[in-house]
Amino acid sequence: MALFYTGLEGWFNWRRTGIPDIDPSVDNVNGDEIPVRFRYPESEQxxxxxxxxAALDRQGDDDINTEMWLLE
Incomplete structure (x- = not known):
């Protein structure tokens, strides 16, 4: 709650710790998953x-649901 108005900081901390225990929204269009990473920009490709x-070979698909290497 303390990080509500600080941009993405609350999401980064939830992703890192799993606290608080939250569920995807009712109208989630991501297969009932909460994204856990950003995708690489198309310019990178x-x-x-x-x-x-090489990065994809090491860390998995370039998908918003692929867990980041540092969170494994």
């Missing part, structure tokens, strides 16, 4: 394809 692919 076109301007830096080798390193983009």
């Amino acid at each position: 076109s301007l830096n394809p080798d390193n983009y692919q």
Whole structure:
């Protein structure tokens, strides 16, 4: 609650700790999941394809539901 008006900080802390225990909204369009990461920008795929692919090989799909390596 203390981080409600501080941008994404509350989401980062929830993602890191899992506190508070929250559920996706009723009209969730993400398969009833709360996103746990940002996707890489499309420019990364076109301007830096080798390193983009290397990152995907190490950490999984470029998807908002793929758990980040530091949270595993």
